Amino acid sequence: MALKTVASRTAAPAHAPAHRRTWPTHLALTLAVLIISAPLIFALIKATQESSAVLSPSLIPGGAFFHNLGSVWSGAHLGRYMMNSLIVALSVTVGKTILALLAALAFVYFRFPLKGLAFGLVLLSLMLPTEVLIIALFDLVSRDLKWANTYAAIIVPFLASATGTFLFRQHFMNIPTSLADAARIDGCGPLTFLTRILVPMSWNTVGALAVIQFVYGWDQYIWPLVIMQQDDKQVVQVGLRKLIEVGGQTDWGAVMAGAIITAVPPLLVFTALQEQFSRGFALTEDK
């Protein structure tokens, strides 16, 4: 992608002359936003209704949200599942960020034999999605490592991040070499350089990656489904499935309350880091 200056972007409007009417755009966007949000708005309303109203066509919010939430929170172990997911998602996010920073540091600021091979191995890992490997991974983790039903089983295999390594590498390469030279002459070791200079210069990338990795960790489904047999270690996405499974009578108000609460942590992370998320992708050079 071509390099653009910030000035040329702000001076010229993205497109469409300014004198065109804007109400059709507003209308189209409002409709789109409504359609996209409809399932969530509907879930929000139903989550607040008494069980008699949940199954009716009524779309008037009720006052039973906390009652509904309470029944899944403790009754269906949602609280337990949420805590497990939080532990997993935070560990995966922090671990991936640290490991990716270290790997990118090695790739950008060192020259060493077999660097190409090491880089190739990281690159190639993108071609091997975990979903495809679950048969052998299950065998390895449950039989050889005996990690079934442990947090390690759903954290450790996901700590390496090719995406993170590439994004940090790309970002570091856009930082002038002179900075690293100056740091070295001032007696900085590579780790000091990383923590004192590179990381503070990389908050957008760190923020964007944190969103992606937290959402990835939080959304894990197929692997916890097969490796976690013990209910008290299960993650919330699989827990959601169990809410629906329970016998013939599904308490939909409670399920909707559960779904809403399940969506909250990633939404919080997303909202907090929204600026970085939109800006931090290494799609363009002008960050």
Add this chain to the structure above:
Amino acid sequence: MLKPAAARAAPSEERAVFRGRWLPWVFLLPTLLILAVFIYLPALRTLRLAAFRANVILGTEKFVGLGNFADLLSSPAYQQVALQTLVFTVLTVSGGLLCSLGLAWLASRPIRGAKTYRLLLIYPYALSPAIAGTLWLFLFNPEIGVVNQVLRASFHVAPRWLDTPILAFGLVTLASIWKGLAYNIVFYLASIQNLPGDVMEAAQIDGATPRQVFWRVAFPLLSPITFFLVFTNIIAALFDSFALTDILTRGGPYVGHAGITTFLVYQLYQDGFVNFKTGAAAAQAALMLALVAFITVMQFRVGERRVHYGA
């Protein structure tokens, strides 16, 4: 699943600022170790297992060479699943990209409140496929879902969304498109905002209509990001659909030789962890690995040759 577009355009400039023979390996060790143990070792074991007729529960193993592959490729059920996956992927990727490009284009116009629209368009990124499945399951529940309540009140019909093959397939496809919109819009918004404003302005001054500006100028300039998204969306359709289908339809309803919303990864899970046909599942995994490798190679080759990479 997210992969950086940047990885493709890797500048090869060397900047060996720090010295040390072992230090870089110390930094790389955690990443390489985890990749070796949890990615490469399982990949090799998958290939080995694919050559056995194995059952993890009984602990039996019998070498069958390419037998598993022959069985799979000649099985009408697997052929049907492969075809369904293809149709689902094509519909999801094309539908999803068209919608998101249109929406990103609209939301990047210089109008009041554009920032709010953008935020409202991309926040569903934070919703998981499992939540998407749960919400859609309730919306389209034949008896109590709001969709049928509206349809019943206005048209006196109440389709069996999850039991009618064509409707279930369409529903999963729509849900999958809906789930993917936010991710695609993020990337399209970033790229549209970085389009060269002077080129667009020049086209307008030369009398191009907005439609011409979009199709003749903007669309070609956006081709690199479109290619990137085509490939990430194919991967997402192949793998992220699991949670969605597992919750929404459980792979059903059954039609012909298999469930109509049973896609490759769902079949792999079924054979591996429900039917305990470990060897057959490993062979499917090997085929899927080949598929992903093929897609990735295509991404690099097509991306290099056909795509306009800016000035």
